Every structure is written in C-alpha cells, then in structure tokens.
Amino acid sequence: MNDDTTATAPSTRAGSSTRERILDAATERFYAQGIRATSADRIIEDVGITKVTFYRHFRAKSDLVIAYLERQAAAERAWMTGARAERDPLAALHALATDIGAASCSPGFRGCPFINAAAEYADPQDPVRSAVDAHRSWMLGEFAAIAADAGVGDVDTVASQLMLLRDGAMVNGYLGVPEKVAEVLDAVFTSVVSSARA
Structure with a gap:
C-alpha cells in the first residue's frame, strides 16, 4: 500500500x-x-x-521513540488521574494496585515501558532518557499528592516509597507471579500510608 x-x-x-x-x-x-x-x-x-x-x-528513529514514550505517558497520566478522581487516597491506591495487577495478567505484559526504555538508554543526557525522567517525575508528584491527601507527615518519603512499590510490582508482574500482584501491592500501599499516618 x-x-x-x-x-x-x-x-x-x-x-x-x-x-x-x-x-x-x-x-x-x-x-x-x-x-x-x-x-x-x-x-x-x-x-x-x-x-x-x-x-x-x-x-530519526529517536523522534519516534520519544513520540512512543509521550503516547505511553499520556495514557498513564489519564489512568492515574482517573484512579485519583473522587476517591479517598487509600481507595485511589487500591484502584492503582488493582489495575497494575490486571495489566500484569494480560497477554504480552512486559512491565513498565519507561523502566524498559531506561534500561536501553542509560545516558542521562539522551533525549529518550529525558522523556523517561520527565514522566517518572510527574508520577512521583502524583504519589506525593496522594500522600498529602492521606495526611502523612513526610510526603516526599512516602511518595518515594509508593513509587518504589509501583516499580517493583511492574517488574514482579513480568518476572514473578502476576496473579498475586494486585493483592500484595494493595496491602503494602495501605501499610506504608497507615504507618506514615501513625
């Protein structure tokens, strides 16, 4: 054609x-x-x-790679914003855990496209890596907003912990037992926020 x-x-x-x-x-x-x-x-x-x-x-191919990551970022932003909409913080985290678990069980799941791209583009000055970093910075900000809404004392620390758990769940969903991802992630999300509140 x-x-x-x-x-x-x-x-x-x-x-x-x-x-x-x-x-x-x-x-x-x-x-x-x-x-x-x-x-x-x-x-x-x-x-x-x-x-x-x-x-x-x-x-150039790099322009296509950046467009690919921008498309993925837009989808994740819509997903995460939707999970937060009109929900209390723990309900939002539960929705995120449920969705990550569902994605992990879907055919062809290979983890987080941004983690995958970062593994292929190690140079922090590369425009592809910059696109990865920009999206991950946005996501960390979203976790900080959830932490703030939850009334935790140290918002930045809790946001980093939630991000780390999300990343681990994405990797585990690909390499581990995907059927357990939602349940385990939901439990540890709740534990981190509850401990920080206390």
Missing part, C-alpha cells in the same frame, strides 16, 4: 493517519521486542510505507 498521495485537502488527515499508523506499529514492536531491537526498516515494512514517508513524519 502506498500512502504517499497528498493531492487534496484530505491530505492533512491522511498524513495524521499515517503518523498514527507508524506510531501504532512502533508501540507494538517497541514494547514487545525492545526499542533498540526494532529497526526503522521493520516499522516501515509493518506499516507498508516508503522510507520517504516515514522520515517525513519522524526525522
């Missing part, structure tokens, strides 16, 4: 659609097989476009 046609007004929509198709293919392959293991040529072949079309939308 050739989607290099840009003759009329619908071309803007077609361009947007092509970009999304590239991003869809990249998202699937980056998460399932790894970012460095997935070449731009492989994605070009998956989408059925020319190299010219690919590079019209993404000047």
Whole structure:
C-alpha cells in the first residue's frame, strides 16, 4: 500500500493517519521486542510505507521513540488521574494496585515501558532518557499528592516509597507471579500510608 498521495485537502488527515499508523506499529514492536531491537526498516515494512514517508513524519528513529514514550505517558497520566478522581487516597491506591495487577495478567505484559526504555538508554543526557525522567517525575508528584491527601507527615518519603512499590510490582508482574500482584501491592500501599499516618 502506498500512502504517499497528498493531492487534496484530505491530505492533512491522511498524513495524521499515517503518523498514527507508524506510531501504532512502533508501540507494538517497541514494547514487545525492545526499542533498540526494532529497526526503522521493520516499522516501515509493518506499516507498508516508503522510507520517504516515514522520515517525513519522524526525522530519526529517536523522534519516534520519544513520540512512543509521550503516547505511553499520556495514557498513564489519564489512568492515574482517573484512579485519583473522587476517591479517598487509600481507595485511589487500591484502584492503582488493582489495575497494575490486571495489566500484569494480560497477554504480552512486559512491565513498565519507561523502566524498559531506561534500561536501553542509560545516558542521562539522551533525549529518550529525558522523556523517561520527565514522566517518572510527574508520577512521583502524583504519589506525593496522594500522600498529602492521606495526611502523612513526610510526603516526599512516602511518595518515594509508593513509587518504589509501583516499580517493583511492574517488574514482579513480568518476572514473578502476576496473579498475586494486585493483592500484595494493595496491602503494602495501605501499610506504608497507615504507618506514615501513625
């Protein structure tokens, strides 16, 4: 299939659609097989476009990787914001634990895409690593907000503990027994907040 046609007004929509198709293919392959293991040529072949079309939308593979992470970040922000909406702090943490447990049991689960990306891009100056760090900083802020809502004394410490537990659950869901993730994570989330309140 050739989607290099840009003759009329619908071309803007077609361009947007092509970009999304590239991003869809990249998202699937980056998460399932790894970012460095997935070449731009492989994605070009998956989408059925020319190299010219690919590079019209993404000047380099690193731009595509950042777009992939930004898409993942937007999804996680919506998920975490939704879990917090109109819930008390422990109920929000319970919802997060339940959702992480459910994700861990889903076919093809490979843990956190941001932890995975950080493992592949160790240089803290790399733009990919910067995208990872920006999202993780946002998530830590969300845990701090939950901790503050819970009325704990040391918000920053509790936020770091909740983040650490979340990260561990994501890794354990991939490498351990995913069926236990929700139950264990919910229990330790509750324990950390209850202890900090006391």
